[in-house]
Amino acid sequence: TLFKNQDGDLSVLDDRTVAVIGYGNQGRAQALNMRDSGVENIIIGNRGDSSKEQAKKDGFEAYSMDQAANKADILFFLVPDEVQPQVYKEKIEPYLKEGDVLNFASGYNITYNLITPPENIDVIMIAPRMIGTMVRELYEVGDGAPSFLAINQNYSGKAKDIGLALGKAIGSTRSGIIEIDSFALETKSDLLMEQGLIPIILNAMIAKYELEIAEGMPPAGALLELYLSRELGYIFEKMAEQGIIGQMPLHSQTSQYGQISRIDELQEGEAEEVSYNDIKKFMGRQLRNIGNGKFAREWSNEQQMGYPVFHRLFEKYNNSEMIKEEQKTIKELGLSNDLT
Ligand code: NAI
Structure with missing residues (x-):
């Protein structure tokens, strides 16, 4: 309601x-x-x-x-x-x-x-x-x-x-x-966003970055295209205002065709490397572990141990090449200045 x-x-x-x-x-x-x-x-x-x-x-x-x-x-x-x-x-x-x-x-x-x-x-x-x-x-x-x-x-x-x-x-x-x-529905929705959707999106972003760097793109260029230009943020805003398909006319026809044909390739299981079902299976496993309390026990245990994995992983990603380049680029381009 x-x-x-x-x-x-x-x-x-x-x-x-x-x-x-x-x-x-x-x-x-x-x-x-x-x-x-x-x-x-x-x-x-x-x-x-x-x-x-x-x-x-x-x-x-x-x-x-x-x-x-x-x-x-x-x-x-x-x-x-x-x-x-x-x-x-x-x-x-x-x-x-x-x-x-x-x-x-x-x-x-x-x-x-x-x-x-x-x-x-x-x-x-x-x-x-x-x-x-x-x-x-x-x-x-x-x-x-x-x-x-x-x-x-x-x-x-x-x-x-x-x-x-x-x-x-x-x-x-x-x-x-x-x-x-129920409270449980809110918990699941919240945690599945954090543990299912965001990890998939961010891994896809890291993959795009690494592939472009290997082709000779300077890190700053790859990062601007990825998210530092805020184009992606802008697209998500337009999705909220006009809908996923509704905002498509804001993109070129080449872009629209590329997007919708490859969305469909994944939906229809025509991509040989990964299928929509694989993505859904990953999300499904996260949801099961959220629902049966396995994640909650893992997290309680982590807190009791003094956050060892939490700290180790933040250290790992903070020291990754992409994040180092990202921080450098944000500084060089003065991007943090216009953050509110
Ligand atoms: P917060 O991290 O901003 O809370 C800080 C407050 O908690 C301060 O008043 C601080 O004095 C107090 N505090 C911190 N540690 C304490 C301790 N050990 N003992 C006593 N007081 C302590 O919290 P936030 O983010 O506002 O979250 C509050 C609730 O809102 C949570 O249930 C959260 O899940 C929920 N929520 C948060 C959202 C967010 O985006 N931050 C969005 C929607 C809900």
């Missing part, structure tokens, strides 16, 4: 204290948007760091996380997913009272039972499909970040109304709130 424009009624938030626990990327954006939407009783809960100072500078009452949890009826839980389980145990759970609302921006910890809330509260998710800075920037220009809404526990019987009101308050009804059946 899609909720938009007039959907959502902020009056269900009247007389309720909303605590944003974690004033980071999402926390700051969502708190500022809610305040601008007219939600009156917003407080911030944060550990004593620069985020807490920022909350005060922005004019919010900022408390420790447990104090805020204690005062609040509706809690936005917006600290990073990896630290949520421990923060929840120590600073949130002891202060939850009957009828409270616990709102997540990610399904991860509920999906994998790393957090198990008491039965006498509502557990909901308004998960923006955007990074925090964009959640704020879009709101400021009169637009909003689309969100997923899911209800995990509906103790009050009003969880959906509250979720819609919160989604409206952060600006999401301006573009759309899509209701999904």
Whole structure:
């Protein structure tokens, strides 16, 4: 179900204290948007760091996380997913009272039972499909970040109304709130993007780079063509506005023919090196491991071990020729200057 424009009624938030626990990327954006939407009783809960100072500078009452949890009826839980389980145990759970609302921006910890809330509260998710800075920037220009809404526990019987009101308050009804059946669906969609789609796209990009370098193309040229020129980013924007086929007329006919004929070659299994089914099989295996918890166990284990693989792989790719050339090119062409 899609909720938009007039959907959502902020009056269900009247007389309720909303605590944003974690004033980071999402926390700051969502708190500022809610305040601008007219939600009156917003407080911030944060550990004593620069985020807490920022909350005060922005004019919010900022408390420790447990104090805020204690005062609040509706809690936005917006600290990073990896630290949520421990923060929840120590600073949130002891202060939850009957009828409270616990709102997540990610399904991860509920999906994998790393957090198990008491039965006498509502557990909901308004998960923006955007990074925090964009959640704020879009709101400021009169637009909003689309969100997923899911209800995990509906103790009050009003969880959906509250979720819609919160989604409206952060600006999401301006573009759309899509209701999904479970936290797990959000988790799968999110992780499959990260673990299935992006690895395939980036490997394809690395392959293109290496093939061109071998032909004598200077690294800067290969990289500009790949993504440093932002043409690719622009094409993806046009896909969102006009559709994948809809934006095709922006390209030359040679380009259009080349694209669509080779898309079809893969779809129809006519490429001898790799098939669409191979790509789908890779994605399918990632999805299975996301669904059965294998990835979540691998990641929990990695955290407990002190992130050895994580650090080793960042080192490996940071030291790869392509990334070294990329950093050099970004510097030489002054590309980072016009980043916002
Ligand atoms: P973030 O990394 O910006 O969070 C920083 C905040 O968490 C700060 O307030 C900091 O004080 C606090 N914090 C960090 N480590 C802590 C610790 N060990 N103990 C206590 N507090 C700690 O987090 P972000 O990215 O805003 O994520 C928050 C939630 O939003 C997560 O559930 C995430 O999955 C979700 N989300 C994030 C998106 C993104 O693009 N960043 C997009 C959509 C959802």
